[in-house]
Amino acid sequence: MDLFEYQGKQYFARYDIALSAGGVALTVDEAVNQAELAQYPVVIKAQVQVGGRGKAGGIKLANNAEEVRTHATNILGMDIKGYVVKRIWVEHASDIAEEYYASFTLDRSAKRHLLMLSAQGGVEIEQVAVTDPTAIVKLYVNPIEGLSLETARRAVVDAQISQKAIDGVAAMLVKLYECFTKGDCDLAEINPLILKPNGEVHALDAKVTLDDNAAFRHPEWDEYRATEELDEREKLAREKNLQYIGLDGTVGIIANGAGLAMSTLDVVNQVGGKAANFLDIGGGANAELMTAALEVINSDTKVKSIFINIFGGITRGDEVAKGIVEAMKRVKLRAPIVIRLDGTNAIEGREIIANAGIDESQLMSRSTMLEAARVAVELAGKN
């Protein structure tokens, strides 16, 4: 789960990472209140999960209540690359002497935590990565050893960060690492990490991605979940605990396993169709889940045919077949289903489908992925 900047900052605050005084606002009046609390001058920042908001006019400086009103009015409701601004973050404007970059991620190849640190922080960091990769110091951290202050300090020196900022940045890195590990982040990034003229170091921005698998031990994440911006189909899928991504095509897809779901998209594309969605019903799919999946697909009015592609491992073919039959009783599907079923209990599953008494024009079985895709794409064109 990707957090908004303000949520990332609130998360950072739990780990004692220094930030500017500030608060979130949903209305112009709230923005003024937050500005008074943070003290002028303040920066007003649009809360959207997309880059380039500064260039789009989503970040403004305000010196008094009147300016806060003007900018807050403009920014709230603004459309930035398709994302409508619902919240703004108002914080005391910082004097900036220098801008750095710091992040922790998991490096999949090294199977270690990776610190990336640069003295050249700011919006051009990706450019720096391309043109001057040596300006980004990479330090691998063994997850069972952790990051000591000494090691952090060495990385800061290697990154050629100013003498007066070394201790501050090193201490910040240790806290950020704590947030990354104990806080179960996939990504904890500060860009820019700033040095103020008075020598203080603090986080001017926050980019945090949380590991959804760790949600069971973080009840505090519930409030972040509540603000996630999903379309209607995605919301319904989330409620039903399905992995769903909405797309623009006409062939609704249900598959078990992310790999098979992706492969199903590929095959539909290969035979000339376009998928309406990616939907992985996962490893333990049963009748309930299949019903839910069909409800989600059925809510998409663009769908003209549904391609269910199941290969049984943990998922049992008879359960899947029961689910489809049950769902077709509960939901009036607007599109015909083409199913391809193989693997664990597939024979029992195919029998259930054949004996369900459902018209062949509404539910048809095909033996290979390609053949099923061709039929589904043809049906999507016909309807």
Place this chain on the structure above:
Amino acid sequence: MAIFVNENTKVLVQGLTGGQGRFHGLRNRDYGTQVVAGVTPGKAGQDVEGIPIYDSVDAAVAATQATASFIAVPPKAAPAAILEAARAGIGFIVCITEGVPAQDEARVFATLQRDFPKTRLLGPNCPGIISPGKCNIGITAGEIAALPTKTGPNVGIVSRSGTLTYQALYELKQLNIGVSTCVGIGGDPVPGTSFVDCLAEFQSDPETHAIIMIGEIGGSAEEEAAEFITNHVTKPMSAYIAGVTAPAGKKMGHAGAIVSGGKGTAQGKMDALRNAGVMIGLNPTEACELMSQIVTAL
């Protein structure tokens, strides 16, 4: 021969008394796998259809000389279960558990590397491993796997995706091509066993004559495999990479872009493998048809 597991492998199941553990543990036994014990704390003395349950992996190993463990426990319990098996001297651990936090996986992997370097972990979040006719650990439906032939040629399969692993097994069976071992390494961020580990084993396994590899978008495991293939694999290979048309995922901030440096797309992975001499199919069926051509020419 086969890799990692064979007819002599003795398996204990951590979580045999749970729903998934029971279903798949018994299926594995029905397949012919030597499933010798189950482990569930507090249930020692019970049995699951004749398979004795022990309180700890230590006790199960002492009583049965189990050499491998099949872990089917919830995500909260999986890290401790893996380390318990390693401490008890288990050499091969298969963990099918889906949903283990990445931080836990990283710590478990680092702990195994430091304290139990001889223990191999497959997974978490993987379908398991099958050496057809000899041993099946995990959730693969054994009947879809073709038996290897004495004279060959036989194919080894390594895959990051669960269901695509079955797909490949199934297609090879339709094509009458024997399988030496099929390994599902799983798609989690820190898999215990990598493509490279499996390719190295297949390369030195006399029963494996050709290899199919199934990858996915994201990460750089396929690119690393391509480099290894160039330098170390002489057996012919075909491959499929899922996700050519997948929607671009949310980018992991600047850090993701910096780490990947252009790696991670299906196209990039296919190009890397093609340059390493691997034949690329545009769907799983095509990859298996290419394999059919390869083995016919052997």
